[in-house]
Amino acid sequence: MSYPTYSTHTASVAAQGHRSEVVHEMHQKYGTFVWLAPNHLSISDPDALQVVYAHGNDSLKSDFYDAFVSIHRGLFNTRDRAQHTRKRKIVSHIFSQKNVLDFEPHVRLYIGQLIQVWDRLYDKALKGQSGSEGDGWSGKDGRLWLDALPWCNYLAFDIIGDLAFGSPFGMIAAGKDSASVALSTKDAMQSYGKTDSLQTLHLPAVQILNDRGEYSASMGVLPPWLRPYIQKFHPWYRNGSKAVKSLAGLAVAAVAKRSNNPTERIDLLSRLQAGRDEEGKPMGREELTAEVLTQLIAGSDTTSNSSCAIMYHLAANPAVQAKLQKELDEAPGTDDDPVSSFDQVKRLTYLEAVINEILRIHSTSGIGLPRVVPEGGMTALGKTFPDGTVLSVPSYTIHRDVCVWGADPDVFSPERWFEGDQGEM
Incomplete structure (x- = not known):
């Protein structure tokens, strides 16, 4: 295990959306522990997750979260423990x-609307029509491209x-x-x-x-x-x-x-x-x-990014798409409604594996969310860190840990969720 003398991750790297990859490359080069700033240590080990982010470990969010405050501090960016507890009490019951x-009928309504729009665009594409510049769709070779x-x-x-x-x-x-x-x-x-x-x-x-x-x-x-x-x-x-x-x-x-x-x-x-x-x-x-x-x-770009990633990886892996389509075709449901209910799909194991694999390989948040070590210090992976130290565990990197995911962590493979040590995964 080795350490860099000091590595500066500039704001421009974060602005361009490449912070996760850069931190990952540094962990591959230097090992489990990498200093991202003079007082911020990144730990790329799944075992550190339960230590750094454990409920009740008295750690607090770092000043990183101050940059996300707008109007008023919310549940995500409040750094005060008492305020977080208060907000959580008010908000948590909403997500029972x-x-x-x-909320499901509302969700299904708009999925149905999207399918109807795409069906109309497809009908136009079959006629050789294309959208105007900026519409983002075109008809070519009897297909809809968008x-x-x-x-x-x-x-x-x-x-x-x-x-x-x-x-x-x-x-x-x-x-x-x-x-x-x-x-x-x-x-x-x-x-x-x-x-x-x-x-x-x-x-x-x-x-x-x-x-x-x-x-x-x-x-x-x-x-x-x-x-x-x-x-x-x-x-x-x-x-x-x-x-x-x-x-x-x-x-x-x-x-x-x-x-x-x-x-x-x-x-x-x-x-x-x-x-x-x-x-x-x-x-x-x-x-x-x-x-x-x-x-x-929390509910917009997270969902849209994950949904788009599913479409991309299914298109890039026809065998996976065919296997998932077979499971969906055989699932109980009705042809009158193209949008399945949660009750109809909640037991589809391959669909769940596809979603899990998407969230692993294309996490909406791949960075390590920083926490401040509380008074008395914190011990992680046999090392003790003094209070005030900022620690984080990078999702992007631990989702590519060969000890957990095997020798091919960069490959999109839903099958891995039926193999190996499920508890570790």
Whole structure:
């Protein structure tokens, strides 16, 4: 086991989305322990997961999370243990098995819409038609050719928009990345419960979310003292800070619109509004909006990226696609509805293996989420680290650990989930 003298992972690497691969390459070169910064150690061993991220180990999130704060600290980026416990109490019941299953009809509705749109495009493709420049689809050789990622984004945003805000963004129907964004989050906040219309613009929400993610991930690896200066003087960071404000404006506008048009509908927002902490107090407007924004972020690009990755790897591996198609064709269901229910697919073992393999090889978050060692220190893999040290375990790297996944961890192979040590996997 060896250590580099010091390796600097620049903010530009994070901004370009290559941090996971660079950290992985460093672990391959230097071993299990790699210093990412003077006080941040990356540990690429699955056994370290239960130590660094164990519930109740008293470790706290690092200042990396400060770069993700917008409107108000939410469940994801709060660094205060008492506040996290309070928020978790309010939010956790929303994701009980029963509540999640109650959301299923909404999910199936938009999957059905997407299939209908693709069917219409396919009919046009058979006639030799193609979309205009920028539409992202074309007809060629009796086939429909399209970029699946934008459509996966439209699907995820419409679903989470419906569940979180009571109405979809309408991206599937429009075939376009567009959503209402409040011009002024302050004015929108003040409009809660009033009938006057909000001042909004239609902006590309998916692009805003992507820009904000790149900005925050890059800002988070910078020393806190440097962040205000680079945001002020570097044009890329100035543009990123605009994306943060626009994303906040999107959530504020949607929540304000819902607040101005009360409904009896049960969804994520209504459950959050009904939530109470241990003192019986609900969340305030800013906190509520921040938590809804957290759900939007957590449920949109995560789902769209994973869905698109499934399509890509199935297309790249025809044998896997054929095997999965056979299992789906033989599954109980009805030909009247092309969208299967969870009850119909929950016991399909090969489908589960395909999904697990996608989440392994194409994790939505491949970086190691940093934790601060608490007072008294922490021992991991036989080594003790003093309090204040930042530790992380990189998902991208442990998902390619040959000791767990075998000699071919970079190969997409759902079959590996039926082989080897399942407990270790």
